[in-house]
Amino acid sequence: AGGTLYFGLSAEPSTLDTIIQPGTAGRTVKLAMHRGLVNYGIDGKISPELAESYEISPDAKEYTFHLRDAKFHDGSPVTAADVKASLERILDPKGKGAFRNELSIISGIDTPDVKTVTLKLSQPSVSLMGYLALPESVIVPAAWLAKNADNATASPIGAGPFQFVNWTRGREIVVKKFPGYYKQGKPDLDEVHYVFYGDENTRVNALKSGDVDIIEYVPAKDATALEKGPDTKLLTMNGPFMGLQFNTKFEPFSKPEVRQAIAYAVDRSVIINTAFNGLGTPIYGIAIPEGYMGYSAEKANYFSHDIDKAKELLKKAGYPNGFEARLLASSQYSFHQNTAIAIQSELAKIGIKLTLDLPDWASRMAKANAGDYDFAVLGSLGEITDADWLSNYYYGGDKLVRTNNSPYFDDPQINEILDKGRATVDSAEREKIYGAFVDRALELSPLVFFMWRHQDYAVRTGVTGFTNMPGFLTFQSGFSIENTKIE
Amino acid sequence: MQTLSTFVIVVGARLATALVQLWVIATLVFSIMYIMPGDPVLLLLGPESHPSPEAVAAMRQQLGLDQPVLSQYLKWLGNAAVGDLGKSLDGYPVIEYVTASLPKTMELASAAILVAAIMGVPVGIAAALWRGRFLDGLLTSLSTLGISVPVYILGSLLILLVSLKLGWLPSSGYTDISRNAFLHFQKLTLPAVTLGLGLAASIARMTRSSMLEILSRDFVRSLRARGMRERRVIWLHVLRNAAIPIVTIVGLQLGNLMGGTVLVEALFNWPGLSTLLVTAVSNRNYPLVQGSIVTIAALFILINLCVDILYSLLDPRIRRKRA
Amino acid sequence: MKTFLPFRHPLVLVSLLVVTTVLGIALVGPVIAPHDPLAINQNAVNQASSTQYLLGTDEFGRDILSRLLVGIRPTIMVAVISTLIAAVGGTAFGIIGAYSRPVMAFFVMRAVDIMLSFPAILLALLAVGFWRSGIASLSVVIGIIFIPQFARVAQSATLQVIRQEFVEAEHAMGARYLRVVFKAILPNILSPLVVQGTLTIAAAILLESGLSFLGLGIVPPEPSWGQMIGTARGYLNQNPMYVVWPSVCLAFTVLAINILGDALRDHLDPRLREN
Amino acid sequence: MPGREILKIDNLSVAFRTEAGLRPAVNGVSLSLVSGEILGLVGESGSGKTILSLAAMGLLPQNAVVTSGRVEFAGADLLTARPDVLRKLRGKRISMIFQDPMASLDPVFRCGDQIVEAILLHERMTRRQARERALELLQKVGIADPARCLRSYPHELSGGQCQRVMIAMAVACKPDVIIADEPTTALDVTVQKQVLNLLRGLNREIGAAILLITHDLGVIYEVADRVAVIYHGDLMEEAATADLFAAPCSDYTKALIASMPSASAPQSRLPVITRDGSGMISSAAEDRPAAKPKPAINGASEPLLHIRDLTKSYWVRENALATPRAFRAVDNVSLAIPPRSTLGLVGESGCGKSTLSRLVMRLIEPDDGAIEFDGRNLISLGREEMRAARRDMALVFQNPYGSLNPRQTVTDLVAAPIDIHQGGRDREAAVAKLMDAVGLPRNAMKRYPHEFSGGQRQRIVIARALALKPRLLICDEAVSALDVSVQAQVLNLLQDLQDEFDLTYLFISHDMSVVRHVSDMIAVMQKGRIVEAGPAGEVFDNPKAEYTRTLLSAVPKIGNADPIALEAH
Numbered sequence A: 001a002g003g004t005l006y007f008g009l010s011a012e013p014s015t016l017d018t019i020i021q022p023g024t025a026g027r028t029v030k031l032a033m034h035r036g037l038v039n040y041g042i043d044g045k046i047s048p049e050l051a052e053s054y055e056i057s058p059d060a061k062e063y064t065f066h067l068r069d070a071k072f073h074d075g076s077p078v079t080a081a082d083v084k085a086s087l088e089r090i091l092d093p094k095g096k097g098a099f100r101n102e103l104s105i106i107s108g109i110d111t112p113d114v115k116t117v118t119l120k121l122s123q124p125s126v127s128l129m130g131y132l133a134l135p136e137s138v139i140v141p142a143a144w145l146a147k148n149a150d151n152a153t154a155s156p157i158g159a160g161p162f163q164f165v166n167w168t169r170g171r172e173i174v175v176k177k178f179p180g181y182y183k184q185g186k187p188d189l190d191e192v193h194y195v196f197y198g199d200e201n202t203r204v205n206a207l208k209s210g211d212v213d214i215i216e217y218v219p220a221k222d223a224t225a226l227e228k229g230p231d232t233k234l235l236t237m238n239g240p241f242m243g244l245q246f247n248t249k250f251e252p253f254s255k256p257e258v259r260q261a262i263a264y265a266v267d268r269s270v271i272i273n274t275a276f277n278g279l280g281t282p283i284y285g286i287a288i289p290e291g292y293m294g295y296s297a298e299k300a301n302y303f304s305h306d307i308d309k310a311k312e313l314l315k316k317a318g319y320p321n322g323f324e325a326r327l328l329a330s331s332q333y334s335f336h337q338n339t340a341i342a343i344q345s346e347l348a349k350i351g352i353k354l355t356l357d358l359p360d361w362a363s364r365m366a367k368a369n370a371g372d373y374d375f376a377v378l379g380s381l382g383e384i385t386d387a388d389w390l391s392n393y394y395y396g397g398d399k400l401v402r403t404n405n406s407p408y409f410d411d412p413q414i415n416e417i418l419d420k421g422r423a424t425v426d427s428a429e430r431e432k433i434y435g436a437f438v439d440r441a442l443e444l445s446p447l448v449f450f451m452w453r454h455q456d457y458a459v460r461t462g463v464t465g466f467t468n469m470p471g472f473l474t475f476q477s478g479f480s481i482e483n484t485k486i487e
Numbered sequence B: 001m002q003t004l005s006t007f008v009i010v011v012g013a014r015l016a017t018a019l020v021q022l023w024v025i026a027t028l029v030f031s032i033m034y035i036m037p038g039d040p041v042l043l044l045l046g047p048e049s050h051p052s053p054e055a056v057a058a059m060r061q062q063l064g065l066d067q068p069v070l071s072q073y074l075k076w077l078g079n080a081a082v083g084d085l086g087k088s089l090d091g092y093p094v095i096e097y098v099t100a101s102l103p104k105t106m107e108l109a110s111a112a113i114l115v116a117a118i119m120g121v122p123v124g125i126a127a128a129l130w131r132g133r134f135l136d137g138l139l140t141s142l143s144t145l146g147i148s149v150p151v152y153i154l155g156s157l158l159i160l161l162v163s164l165k166l167g168w169l170p171s172s173g174y175t176d177i178s179r180n181a182f183l184h185f186q187k188l189t190l191p192a193v194t195l196g197l198g199l200a201a202s203i204a205r206m207t208r209s210s211m212l213e214i215l216s217r218d219f220v221r222s223l224r225a226r227g228m229r230e231r232r233v234i235w236l237h238v239l240r241n242a243a244i245p246i247v248t249i250v251g252l253q254l255g256n257l258m259g260g261t262v263l264v265e266a267l268f269n270w271p272g273l274s275t276l277l278v279t280a281v282s283n284r285n286y287p288l289v290q291g292s293i294v295t296i297a298a299l300f301i302l303i304n305l306c307v308d309i310l311y312s313l314l315d316p317r318i319r320r321k322r323a
Numbered sequence C: 001m002k003t004f005l006p007f008r009h010p011l012v013l014v015s016l017l018v019v020t021t022v023l024g025i026a027l028v029g030p031v032i033a034p035h036d037p038l039a040i041n042q043n044a045v046n047q048a049s050s051t052q053y054l055l056g057t058d059e060f061g062r063d064i065l066s067r068l069l070v071g072i073r074p075t076i077m078v079a080v081i082s083t084l085i086a087a088v089g090g091t092a093f094g095i096i097g098a099y100s101r102p103v104m105a106f107f108v109m110r111a112v113d114i115m116l117s118f119p120a121i122l123l124a125l126l127a128v129g130f131w132r133s134g135i136a137s138l139s140v141v142i143g144i145i146f147i148p149q150f151a152r153v154a155q156s157a158t159l160q161v162i163r164q165e166f167v168e169a170e171h172a173m174g175a176r177y178l179r180v181v182f183k184a185i186l187p188n189i190l191s192p193l194v195v196q197g198t199l200t201i202a203a204a205i206l207l208e209s210g211l212s213f214l215g216l217g218i219v220p221p222e223p224s225w226g227q228m229i230g231t232a233r234g235y236l237n238q239n240p241m242y243v244v245w246p247s248v249c250l251a252f253t254v255l256a257i258n259i260l261g262d263a264l265r266d267h268l269d270p271r272l273r274e275n
Numbered sequence D: 001m002p003g004r005e006i007l008k009i010d011n012l013s014v015a016f017r018t019e020a021g022l023r024p025a026v027n028g029v030s031l032s033l034v035s036g037e038i039l040g041l042v043g044e045s046g047s048g049k050t051i052l053s054l055a056a057m058g059l060l061p062q063n064a065v066v067t068s069g070r071v072e073f074a075g076a077d078l079l080t081a082r083p084d085v086l087r088k089l090r091g092k093r094i095s096m097i098f099q100d101p102m103a104s105l106d107p108v109f110r111c112g113d114q115i116v117e118a119i120l121l122h123e124r125m126t127r128r129q130a131r132e133r134a135l136e137l138l139q140k141v142g143i144a145d146p147a148r149c150l151r152s153y154p155h156e157l158s159g160g161q162c163q164r165v166m167i168a169m170a171v172a173c174k175p176d177v178i179i180a181d182e183p184t185t186a187l188d189v190t191v192q193k194q195v196l197n198l199l200r201g202l203n204r205e206i207g208a209a210i211l212l213i214t215h216d217l218g219v220i221y222e223v224a225d226r227v228a229v230i231y232h233g234d235l236m237e238e239a240a241t242a243d244l245f246a247a248p249c250s251d252y253t254k255a256l257i258a259s260m261p262s263a264s265a266p267q268s269r270l271p272v273i274t275r276d277g278s279g280m281i282s283s284a285a286e287d288r289p290a291a292k293p294k295p296a297i298n299g300a301s302e303p304l305l306h307i308r309d310l311t312k313s314y315w316v317r318e319n320a321l322a323t324p325r326a327f328r329a330v331d332n333v334s335l336a337i338p339p340r341s342t343l344g345l346v347g348e349s350g351c352g353k354s355t356l357s358r359l360v361m362r363l364i365e366p367d368d369g370a371i372e373f374d375g376r377n378l379i380s381l382g383r384e385e386m387r388a389a390r391r392d393m394a395l396v397f398q399n400p401y402g403s404l405n406p407r408q409t410v411t412d413l414v415a416a417p418i419d420i421h422q423g424g425r426d427r428e429a430a431v432a433k434l435m436d437a438v439g440l441p442r443n444a445m446k447r448y449p450h451e452f453s454g455g456q457r458q459r460i461v462i463a464r465a466l467a468l469k470p471r472l473l474i475c476d477e478a479v480s481a482l483d484v485s486v487q488a489q490v491l492n493l494l495q496d497l498q499d500e501f502d503l504t505y506l507f508i509s510h511d512m513s514v515v516r517h518v519s520d521m522i523a524v525m526q527k528g529r530i531v532e533a534g535p536a537g538e539v540f541d542n543p544k545a546e547y548t549r550t551l552l553s554a555v556p557k558i559g560n561a562d563p564i565a566l567e568a569h
């Protein structure tokens, strides 16, 4: 038992500030050092962490958490005050909390005693639990915050299984076992080195040659080889989806028929076989994973690959001969670029001529945020497992251009359904509501989905206990480092 | 005394120009970064987050990005003038990043240049001496391979062979020399050889050409007439006369190695300046881009200065009398 | 009548053949390509050579041979145009930097230093900001990137040449600046320039793939050699021939150019010319 | 002392590969060199003397092939010997002084280091000892400032100084055979004497055999034991010196002796060697109409070139760190040359003659003084005016090879002034005429400088300088590499041009008889200063300065005849 584990990250985290969503690499490191009141556990369910237990009021407007006897890395106990301070920091309207918007329904935080925290909500929400379970909602000491909230260079302190040792810029972050972790016998490892491997081929080679023990973001083209071993094992999971977001401000993509036509026209298997080396699962409906609320087997095949139908829809929309458009993707990630190329060739078959716009990722993000595109390749997932993740993609409201939505898409009916779904506690009732959502969403198809892509980790044989968490949670798999053992 | 002071004046003048050059570069970079599409705040706040306008504004303010460009520029310049390269957008001082990656880059660059020169010069000489013969053809072909096979592929092949198949050397990474010197040099070997092989080819080409130029001079004949060993004729006299183009290309390469080795650094996960620069650019981390480019430029200018000095050491005729 | 090249050497003849073939294909490539270079075949991804696909297929199941043939044109255009830009611009800067009034020379060379230390990636990003991606912008950017290197090579060689007596003799005859440059300096610095030129051609082709990463380059899915090599490197394990074919084509072209360059270089040196 | 035969050249033939097939340069020449003797080798410029000696050293140019013969040295055939055998012989047992000293020194090493290196190649001693030896050798070859010379790079030395560095290296290891190819072309007569004595000394001391190639028949007469005459690659005759001068056998030799400038009256036409239709070689001076009368020398007329108080210093260093010290190469020189006259400038090697000529052309800027050309002070001229002014001035550089662009053909080289100032009008025809005038074959026009002999290169440079018939022509040792016949041809040409086009010459030479022959006035220079100047007759007959007298007394004589005295008649 014990030992040092080398973890090949896909990038250097831009920050370790807990309330920022820094991407997978940053989350992985965060989850080694920090715990929230609750977190998503390896089974994909909400797992009580710093909160031993919690209750939700029947109207879903009051959440009460009972803290356990946990300690921070500096030895101080985890108290209600720390929780309050941590959450308040997220809620700061001028703060940079990534999920401030989602959590802003918290209208009050009460701390009746040191071990109890009560959250009051301005409106009922059942999705709150999911957001509290995110790595961005972890608890850090109030005293540390008071001193270091604005000091990005301070050594982080949390209540997680590992404590921060150092961060060698450009190279690695090292954490070591926190002996005072509240779970008995965990973690097993003495030390974890999170080494940054920006290049995917290098990362794979590092695993193969034994330089590292675990890597994230296994490129599709190497998955089979790593799966075969002999020294390596693949932890595979369907995680994110690939699709298209449309700028609905102007024609042709303001017309639902055009969007549907595209959904019919694209042969999913072309994308999977070319851009993803055959690994992936087609989506012919909405990207709701099986088992998640809103999933319906019958709607899962709403679209099919049907060129004639696509042409017909185009004709109906007034484009019998197709049209020209620009598709935004990014050359920085080959799967984005390749998806775009595959789509380009598929759409050519119904007369849609595409020019590809393939800038680097930063420019792509800037364009996405400005809504400066005709339509764009979307590769993403839901942050939480609760059905409310859909809001981020479909909700209209006051901010019509976001990273992940279809710009200027604002359907009152969908907005209403999403609001209702969030506030409904009864799950049978919710099931119905989201059923209605799916119908409407397919009808309007502001987003078109093509496939689930694999999100894989690979480990060297001898590494056990690391779990690629299911569905949307794959990006939070870093949580399982507390269970990880190395021979 | 007088020489010393002229020397001081000459070098001083060149250093002063260097500062001006750095200023020009910094200014250019500054302008480019603002023209370039992309917003650092969006990237900083996380790719998947959907920051509220307030949060974005707050962040901008915190980073000073809300100020007019001119005042940001002047502020940066003011700090840079006193040696403060400012803070990276993630809060760490830029200088910390730079000092972390600079020695690694310099180490890799020197090792690569060493490999390149040790291989390139003899190959070039051999090709020149056997001009038009089989060996020349062979060496020309080999060095052409070196030029036309991208380093990245060369490196991948080396890793495949040396590291994955044979298991002789680690495939990637960096170990501090203080922690494990052996491992340190093991990890240096492959990237240095990869870079070196590519560069060796160009050095060989230039050496061949330059040697041929000198070999046909009359003085070579008189050296031989004195009974000098061919080795000495070639390696001392001809090479020294042929050195200037070779030194030029080595200097150019050394400069390029300061900021142009992204692919090799990525392939071997070598945490050098190029990687720093590219990451900084792709994150639109303005201060870091500024800092790394200014550092790279300073190195470049220094190298060029050395090369210029070397010219006059190598060829007395280039020495200029300055009034 | 001067004979232009020492054509007689078999190696030179072969190289000439290779280069003319490449140029020829650049003209007629799309016509002789057996397949549509853009046609995706999802059932034939990353295949080895077969009768249908002579050189196998790429990650989209596209015919590598067709892509190679069609990709020559942009590749060669970018390589040649950018090398020309770099050679003309760089040589001019270099000669001015060595053979002009000291103040002028000093400033030119310091400007070259600045260009030299200015990272390619920024220049490329700037270009992306201003221009549409394409052969023209790409060639200009790559040309500019290589200008300072040429300039240093030209400058160092010029420094050596202008100290020689025959340059003094030109002055003594009252030669104008341009005559000295074209008659005395250029012919005598040509050999390092020819070498630098052949190096630049190869480097330009490879850089093109590097820049496509920034969205500046031949826009995919249009093929070019540089881009093929750049993409293929990711498939080294799976489809090793994918990287081999474009690399081999590039290597042979560059080899031929190098041999022609050597021949030209040796030919221009009357002391080496085969009699 | 009957010497033994050391070097034996047996039926040696060398040819050059050219586009038109093999072009023979040396045809079946047999020579043998006996220890303790000096064999003089004379012959027309371009007749194959250098090639013959290079063949003997195994150092032929790449495009040369030996078509027949042997070169035997110490029992081995040098033509087929293994490289390492050859290497051990070269420098140590058989050494060579090359014709063009500037081109034969490595430009990037200090002369001292090169001599030391040459010594250490074959002698076991410390660097320090070698250095002392080098210093001593330089003193022996008459270098006034040997320490500075050791520290200098070749380009910082005068032509004569470089030549002596070469000589020092060649004799450093006391070889058995020394091949001296025109070893004194750039040396004034006093130094020449000193160098010849050094060679003689070696010859006596260790019995070294010397093959002395020279055009200066006086030198041959004074030092050579035997003489071989070569013409067009064929050995014409070989005889003891006295016999040869007394009774030359071959027509060529007879013609050669008859063509010496010392044998003619000053400014008269010199006889040149011609071959008539039947192949008969003879020496003849064709007459031409009487020249216009010369202007009076003691100058009512305004001088064309008037140099006033010209001064130029070079900065030299004692050592790498030392403060540079000014070294006055030209010190307060004043000269006046009337139009249509010739000023002969003679002086010690290294005294600043070439520097002066460069100053006049403004190739280097003087520290002080004025250069008036046709009434205008050149120093005040702007760049463009100076450029235009150079149409009327031309300089024949001392190092012909160095001043020829190696990448231009003779046509382009010679036509350069025409291209520059006349847009290349009728260049081909003009060049062809010039080639004839300097005695080069027309087929040379397409060739490159490296394909020529020393004297041929010199003629190319002269042809170039004459292309536009400049008003002022500065000749810096312009005829030093020419055999007497070609020399005569060139001197006649200069004479004719002067008569016809009123050319003015500044004629720098160390060959007193040539100077005497061409000059109206003479200036004598030493250590950067003019020590004496005046009408030619006066200076020669009645030298005032001490140095002039030394100079005149050192002129090699043929028989009892004083060549300069001969001139006087």
Ligand SMILES: Nc1ncnc2c1ncn2[C@@H]1O[C@H](COP(=O)(O)OP(=O)(O)OP(=O)(O)O)[C@@H](O)[C@H]1O
Residues within 6 Å of the ligand: D016, D025, D043, D044, D045, D046, D047, D048, D049, D050, D051, D052, D061, D063, D099, D450, D451, D452, D453, D454, D455, D456, D481, D483
């Ligand atoms: N590299 C060469 N290629 C072709 N021809 C050459 C070459 N070198 C010399 N020659 C020719 O060979 C002939 C003999 O040359 P060589 O140098 O031996 O003459 P030389 O007797 O030494 O004359 P000089 O007294 O002028 O030095 C000349 O006609 C010359 O043009």
Ligand SMILES: Nc1ncnc2c1ncn2[C@@H]1O[C@H](COP(=O)(O)OP(=O)(O)OP(=O)(O)O)[C@@H](O)[C@H]1O
Residues within 6 Å of the ligand: D155, D156, D157, D158, D159, D160, D161, D186, D187, D188, D314, D315, D316, D327, D329, D348, D349, D350, D351, D352, D353, D354, D355, D356, D398
């Ligand atoms: N670039 C230089 N730097 C330093 N000293 C120089 C330089 N050029 C020439 N000299 C020195 O100046 C003096 C004059 O040289 P110059 O070439 O004018 O002599 P010269 O009279 O032409 O001699 P020669 O008859 O040997 O050709 C010499 O002593 C020489 O060493």
Ligand SMILES: [Mg+2]
Residues within 6 Å of the ligand: D049, D050, D051, D099, D181, D453, D454, D455
């Ligand atoms: Mg000769």
Ligand SMILES: [Mg+2]
Residues within 6 Å of the ligand: D158, D159, D160, D353, D354, D355, D398, D476
């Ligand atoms: Mg001189």
